[in-house]
Amino acid sequence: MDPYTIFADIVAGRAPSSKVYEDDDVLAFMDIRPMTPGHLLVIPKVPARSLAELDPVIGGKLFQVAQRLAAALRQSEVRCDGVNLFLADGVTAGQEVFHVHLHVIPRTPGDGFGLRHRATTPPRADLDYLAASIRGAVGRTRPDAASGQDGKWWLT
Numbered sequence: 001m002d003p004y005t006i007f008a009d010i011v012a013g014r015a016p017s018s019k020v021y022e023d024d025d026v027l028a029f030m031d032i033r034p035m036t037p038g039h040l041l042v043i044p045k046v047p048a049r050s051l052a053e054l055d056p057v058i059g060g061k062l063f064q065v066a067q068r069l070a071a072a073l074r075q076s077e078v079r080c081d082g083v084n085l086f087l088a089d090g091v092t093a094g095q096e097v098f099h100v101h102l103h104v105i106p107r108t109p110g111d112g113f114g115l116r117h118r119a120t121t122p123p124r125a126d127l128d129y130l131a132a133s134i135r136g137a138v139g140r141t142r143p144d145a146a147s148g149q150d151g152k153w154w155l156t
């Protein structure tokens with residue numbers, strides 16, 4: 001896959017952006033096609049196409065910055081009665097730009113943004129079966145590991 005994304009240009013200052021926050025590892029700026037007014041994107045400065053490639057320490061920093069920006073939105077002139085954090089990981093999840101980014105979306109009543117739950121609750125046995133499968137997989141990951149094969153930190 002082509003590693004180039006417009007976000008790399010934004011980090012490097014080669015493309016314009018309306019910045020709201022910056023530190024050594026993280027940059028946050030206004031989304032150019034906002035879902036609601038004030039919609040922000042929080043990105044790592046180091047390129048990572050997916051969560052699999054993102055250093056989990058940097059992932060934690062993305063959340064910390066998003067948490068701070070959620071507070072800032074509520075104190076700013078942006079209309080903000082609530083906030084959604086959203087991250088699309090993979091094409092099927094709706095990812096369009098392959099440089100990890102956390103959406104910070106200010107919410108107001110009736111703004112039209114939303115995710116849907118299924119109408120029915122699955123049987124407990126189904127939930128337990130999948131929980132056991134995921135628990136087993138969690139045990140095989142290494143969130144504290146240094147970057148491994150293909151930049152996937154859990155493979156070290």
Ligand code: 5GP
Nearest residue numbers: 006017030031032033034088094095096097
């Ligand atoms: P995704 O669908 O990958 O989760 O979200 C990509 C986001 O990046 C979209 O919300 C889109 O509006 C935003 N975006 C795409 N290109 C640019 C750009 O050049 N500048 C800014 N500020 N946002 C962009």
